[in-house]
Amino acid sequence: MTAFWAEPDFDAHECVQLVHDRKSGLTAIIAIHSTHCGPAAGGTRFWHYNDPAGAMRDALRLSRGMSYKNAMAGLPMGGGKAVILADEQRIKTPEMLAAFGDAVEALGGRYITAEDVGITEADMVAVAQRTAYVSGLPVAGAGNAGGDPGPFTAMGIFLGIKAAVRHKLGKDSLAGVHVAVQGTGSVGGGVARLLAKEGARLTLADIHSERAAGLARELGCQAVASDAIMSVGCDVFSPNALGAILDDAGVARLDCAVVAGGANNQLARPEHGVLLAERGILYAPDYVINAGGIISVTLEYLARRAGASADINEVRRRLAQIPGRLESIWAESDATGVPADVVADRMAQKLIGRG
Incomplete structure (x- = not known):
């Protein structure tokens, strides 16, 4: 190494x-x-x-x-x-x-x-039996937030996709919007279910093909092979598996208007955000759209340290801020011509004292 x-x-x-x-x-x-x-x-x-x-x-x-x-x-x-x-x-x-x-x-x-x-x-x-510096633990009681962060991540991504569709396609509804979902685990599966409820048309894929096929049967949509999902013609490509998929070959394969999903580090290298922008594809910076899980985990941890329980309504309030955060990034990108991922990185670097 x-x-x-x-x-x-x-x-x-x-x-x-x-x-x-x-x-x-x-x-x-x-x-x-x-x-x-x-x-x-x-x-x-x-x-x-x-x-x-x-x-x-x-x-x-x-x-x-x-x-x-x-x-x-x-x-x-x-x-x-x-x-x-x-x-x-x-x-x-x-x-x-x-x-x-x-x-x-x-x-x-x-x-x-x-x-x-x-x-x-x-x-x-x-x-947690060995350290108190842990979160994502089971919680009891109605109205308390915590536990598996996956559903909260999925909800934030869903809200971000709606914002992206509004910004790029000018549509306030997801009805009939075609979303290709890569990864149907806890997060991707949650995103797909939320999209289906809003009337989106879905194509699903997962390296575990039986999992994608099962969810496709549940939602009444199509599943394709995992190596085919990035080439599917769609409105939104939503990567919710592992990262670094948007490399030279990956970006070239895309046939979509928007990339918005929960996978971390979707861009293989910084220059791939430029390639997306050059192709006119709207990109939702991954660490902005997929923040729902860490919002839940953090509020749970802070509340437990204070001897209290995290309020699920506060988690939902913070999740609802994700679309506005994305809109501010896209607005600056549109105004300056700087790719969305670079705009977001500069904002984040200032916030952590490295800007």
């Missing part, structure tokens, strides 16, 4: 920690990008990487994205991310989760963790 400070995605990160616990078999990376706005908050990803360097790139890029996401959402949190390197069988044990909890605890509150790809609410409960 290349020294992390030599990685192109190293961005003056405050802390990059490699965790290895021989007894449990845990190998993980915890990356803290910025604590300018507060303790670094961001989920833990459990994933198998063919090359460990991929895990480092993910940790660096995702933690920087969390700095931007939390700042743009107006949350008193900095940006961090953890990646647990899974083996090919993706075996996850209680001992590994305990060791990971100990590693988070050792940081003394500089990093707050929660769910991400491959990590469940039950996993966070296990981690």
